Amino acid sequence: MNLDQRITAFAKLGAFLSQFTSENFQKKENIAHNELFYEGFKHQIKLAQEHNGWFTKKNLIFTFNNWSRSLTTQNIKSWLEVYDLKAGNTQKVAIIMAGNIPLVGFHDFLSVLISGHEVLVKQSSNDKHLLPFLAKYIEHVEPGFKGKITFTEEKLQDFDAVIATGSDNTARYFEYYFKGKPSIIRKNRNSVAILSGNETEEELKALSEDIFRYYGLGCRNVSKLFVPRAYNFDSFFKAMYHWSPIINESKYANNYDYNKAVYLMSEFEMLENGFLMIKEDLSFASPIATVFYEYYNSPEALKTYIDANTDNIQCIVSNGFNENEIVFGKTQQPELFDYADGEDTIAFLLKI
Numbered sequence: 589m590n591l592d593q594r595i596t597a598f599a600k601l602g603a604f605l606s607q608f609t610s611e612n613f614q615k616k617e618n619i620a621h622n623e624l625f626y627e628g629f630k631h632q633i634k635l636a637q638e639h640n641g642w643f644t645k646k647n648l649i650f651t652f653n654n655w656s657r658s659l660t661t662q663n664i665k666s667w668l669e670v671y672d673l674k675a676g677n678t679q680k681v682a683i684i685m686a687g688n689i690p691l692v693g694f695h696d697f698l699s700v701l702i703s704g705h706e707v708l709v710k711q712s713s714n715d716k717h718l719l720p721f722l723a724k725y726i727e728h729v730e731p732g733f734k735g736k737i738t739f740t741e742e743k744l745q746d747f748d749a750v751i752a753t754g755s756d757n758t759a760r761y762f763e764y765y766f767k768g769k770p771s772i773i774r775k776n777r778n779s780v781a782i783l784s785g786n787e788t789e790e791e792l793k794a795l796s797e798d799i800f801r802y803y804g805l806g807c808r809n810v811s812k813l814f815v816p817r818a819y820n821f822d823s824f825f826k827a828m829y830h831w832s833p834i835i836n837e838s839k840y841a842n843n844y845d846y847n848k849a850v851y852l853m854s855e856f857e858m859l860e861n862g863f864l865m866i867k868e869d870l871s872f873a874s875p876i877a878t879v880f881y882e883y884y885n886s887p888e889a890l891k892t893y894i895d896a897n898t899d900n901i902q903c904i905v906s907n908g909f910n911e912n913e914i915v916f917g918k919t920q921q922p923e924l925f926d927y928a929d930g931e932d933t934i935a936f937l938l939k940i
Contacts, residue, residue: 589732591673594702595664597730602659604725608633609653611645621728629721636690636717641839643690643715647802650920651690658924664702667924671934673703679748679940680706684762686753687712689802691719695924696751699933701726705940706736708747749940751933770940774929778872779903779919780812782890785819787916791907792827794917798905799864800831801920803840804876807902807928808919811874813866813881814890825861835863844877872900902929 600620607616607626615626636643657663681700685693693711697719700707711719723737744750749770752762759775766773781795798810813824835841848865851858858867858878869880884890887909894901894910906913927933 589730591668591702591704593730593732594704595661595668597726597733598659598664598698598702599661600729601722601726602656604629605652605659606656609649609656611649621725624728625721625725629725632717632721636715639717640687640714642803642805644837648690650801654921655691655694657921663924668702668934671703671938673938676704676938678705680708680746681937681940682708682710682744682747682750682752684710684744684750684752684754685712685715685719687714687716688805688807690715692806693753694719694722695928696753696933697723699937700751701733701736703934703937705937707738708744709737709739710741710744711739749937751936753928770936772929772931772933772936775899776873777807777900777902777929778811778874779808779905780814780872780894780901781810781916782814782894782904782906782909782913783816783819783824784907784909785816787823787907789823789827791916792824793830794915795905796828796831797917798919799828799879800834803834804874804879806920808922810903810905810919811879812872813879814884815881817883817885819883821859821866824866825859825864828861828864832861832863840877843875847875847878872897 604619604622604625607614607619608629613630615622619626633648636648637645683693683696683700685696692715697707697709709719720739723739727733727737747769750766751772752766753774754762756775759773762771762773779798781798795810802809804811835844844863844865848860851865851867856867858865860866863877865878866881867878868882870882871880874880884893894904903919904910904913905916905919907916
């Protein structure tokens with residue numbers, strides 16, 4: 589199985605996922621193996637929703653839309669053209685996946701297989717229905733993948749390298765346990781937005797997508813704002829308002845009520861609008877339904893602070909602050925070359 593065959597297989601997967609990118613799923617003609625997989629994937633989507641209350645249909649559709657958009661032949665070839673992917677030694681790469689948002693480990697899964705390696709996957713119990721089914725689809729589209737994809741719930745054994753994602757605590761365990769293997773170990777990270785006070789209504793409204801998508805559970809979700817002294821939050825709250833129906837969703841509402849009660853009992857100062865709280869806090873990671881904020885005195889001082897805390901930050905949302913910034917509203921729509929923690933997964937896989 590050569591690189592072109594692998595690219596074609598994942599492009600066909602993208603076409604398959606395109607059927608699940610709107611509220612009313614639409615079965616299309618000329619989708620490979622649709623007669624075997626279309627209804628089955630609808631069932632897996634239902635199971636994923638039932639198993640994890642955070643995996644709403646809207647968020648699943650958003651995920652499928654992103655991957656359908658990314659997995660085209662042209663996009664995959666453009667992503668890979670900077671690498672030398674000539675056939676090398678095939679290694680077995682273990683992936684320990686998180687389960688905070690749907691298919692959060694798919695990019696690692698894709699990277700391992702597209703670079704010609706075998707994959708051994710240990711999934712989170714929170715996200716265990718979708719990927720094994722999509723892996724079966726890939727095997728039907730390209731039989732060369734058969735025998736190269738393994739899922740396990742047991743202790744990882746017989747692998748050559750590892751990509752593991754977890755909390756800061758589990759990362760310490762991973763670093764010790766996998767110290768004899770080539771590895772990428774990912775820890776807690778959060779995303780920030782840097783506001784100047786001159787943002788347009790459209791930019792602030794787009795920022796709401798970075799905050800609320802996936803209920804703020806992803807490392808690419810904005811959990812912290814940096815604002816100038818005397819910043820007026822009225823425009824910010826106004827721009828957030830179209831997300832107000834989120835408070836009608838029970839899991840989110842329960843977190844909102846709990847965190848609000850904690851803040852009130854602790855006599856913390858905070859601002860809230862009935863579905864979102866903002867609180868001045870030095871931390872980067874905020875609870876669900878809460879965004880922290882911190883004042884800055886000058887852009888220069890803030891840049892120094894951001895540079896000193898890069899290990900805590902996944903994305904920076906801003907307009908003209910940073911060369912690596914992400915435009916408002918796009919944190920949850922990464923391209924294939926947007927690597928978690930800024931570590932090039934393909935380059936790592938080519939070295940093992």
